[in-house]
Amino acid sequence: MYPPPFILERFFARHEFSARYLLSTSDCQGMPMTVLLAGADDELRRLWHGLRLGYTESQGMPELRDEIAALYESVRAGEILVAAPEEAIFLVMNALLSSGDHVVCTFPGYQSLYELARTIGCDVDLWQPKEGEDWYFDPADLEALTRPDTKLVVCNFPHNPTGALPSHEAFARVISAAERSGAWLLSDEMYRLLEPSDEVRLCAAVDLYDRGLSLSGVSKAFGLAGLRIGWVVSHQGSLLERMKALKDYTTICSSAPSELLALMGLRSRTDILAANRERVLQNITTAAEFFDRHSTLLEWAPPQAGTVCFPRLTALGDSADAGRGGRDVTKAAAGAETFCARVLRDTGVLLLPSTVYGYGDSHFRLGLGRDDFATGLEVLDAYLIRQTDGA
Incomplete structure (x- = not known):
């Protein structure tokens, strides 16, 4: 099994640690280790100071799995497998799928969610949103794509890169679509818990459907x-x-320090998540002012949840169907890929073009989770003003 290059990860490998301003990342601000340790309770501090750097349990540290289980309504610690998030996707796909299986996946999205299925030899259909309706993933479109023999439905909400979040009613139809086919449902919930309010947060798929799998991480x-x-x-x-057996061929077990530090983070989740949600909301406000100033060039739909949004370069014209065989803007002189490359070259601001997702050439991803977001956006703002004044 040798999947094609992971375009997004290769892009970040080239640029993430050399660009001055990262306006495209999807994670929240990295927490200093000193802050994480300072927030640990006495029990965890004792475990930290006495930690031995040997092998760990393959399924994951029992105390960590107990804390993870508390995030769900119906999950026991024995129903959790700890792994790196990308590793977990690999394990699920290889444990579930065979050549010829039918898979439906949200798109655009994280490449491994659909590419690994293709590499296995599956027939993959892509469930795509309606940009003109705030990136709405219409359950009717999913229902049309699923078949009696659909093996797996893959969804990602809050969605990367658009920031879309279905209503509870719409997500219930996603569950029903999988259930009617007897399909498994892999729900990528990496951005869950970053909703602006508890009321709009979706229940985890594993709590709603007996063949639902919830993927998450720190x-x-x-x-x-x-x-x-x-x-x-x-x-x-x-x-x-099956996934545990496959993990014997990947990492075998996780890092002992990482598991204990993750446990500290989960036990401090109320404070950590509140701070991260507040940062994202502040950055959304800053971004809204920016897009108002540049409305002749850029158009955006504010994210409904999560840390990212997917603005469009309006100067390229209507590209709502770019990812669905519509107007080909990949040859446009000022396409998103060219735009992002010029911005990086001239300002040190890193944006992620939609070509990385295979979704036309008219959008870019903007990340809203970092402390220096406003600083980087000021640099981009000044650059665009200079470009407009010089036109």
């Missing part, structure tokens, strides 16, 4: 991406056993 909502700790949750014991 990278995005918690700002602890460097720990490389995530998890996948399933009520289906046989599937969990």
Whole structure:
């Protein structure tokens, strides 16, 4: 099994650690280790000071799985497999799928959510949103794509890169569509817990559907991406056993320090999540003012939840169908890829063009989770003003 290059990850490998201003990242501000340790309770501090750097339990540290289980309504610690989030996607796909299976996946999105299925030999259909309706993922479109033999439905809400979040009623139809086909439902919930209010937060798929799997981790909502700790949750014991057996061929087990630090983060989740949600909301307000100033060039739909949005370069014309075989803007002189490259070259501001997602050439991803968002946006703002004045 050798999937094609992961375009987004190759893009960040080239630019993430050399660009001066990161306006395209999807995680929240990385937490200093000193702050995380300072917030730990006495029990966790004792465990930290006595930690031995040996192997850990393959399924994950029991205390960590207990804390993860508390995030759900119906999950026991034994139904959780701890793994790096990308690793968990790999394990799920390989444990569930065979060549010829039918898969439906939200798109645009994180490449491994659909590319691994393609590499296995699956028939993959893409469920795409309606940009003109604030990136609405219409359940009717999903219902039209699912078949009696659909093996897996993959969704990601809050959605990366658009920031879309279905209503509770719409998500219930997603569950029903999978249920009618007897399909598994893999729900990428990496941005869950970053909703502007508890009322709009969707229930985890694993709590709604017996064949639902919830994928999450501490990278995005918690700002602890460097720990490389995530998890996948399933009520289906046989599937969990297959994933555990496959993990013996990937990492075997997670890092002992990372697991303990992730446990600290989860136990401090009330404060951590509140701070991260407040930062995102402040950055959305700053972004709204920016887009108002540049409305002749840029158009955006504010994210309904999560840390990212997906603005459009309006100077290219109507590209709402760019990802669906509509107007081809990839050859436009000022397409998103060219625009982002020029911005990076001239200002050091890193934006993520939609070509990375294979979704036309008229959008870019903007990340709203970092402390220096306003500073980077000021640099971009000044650049665009100079370009307009010089036109």
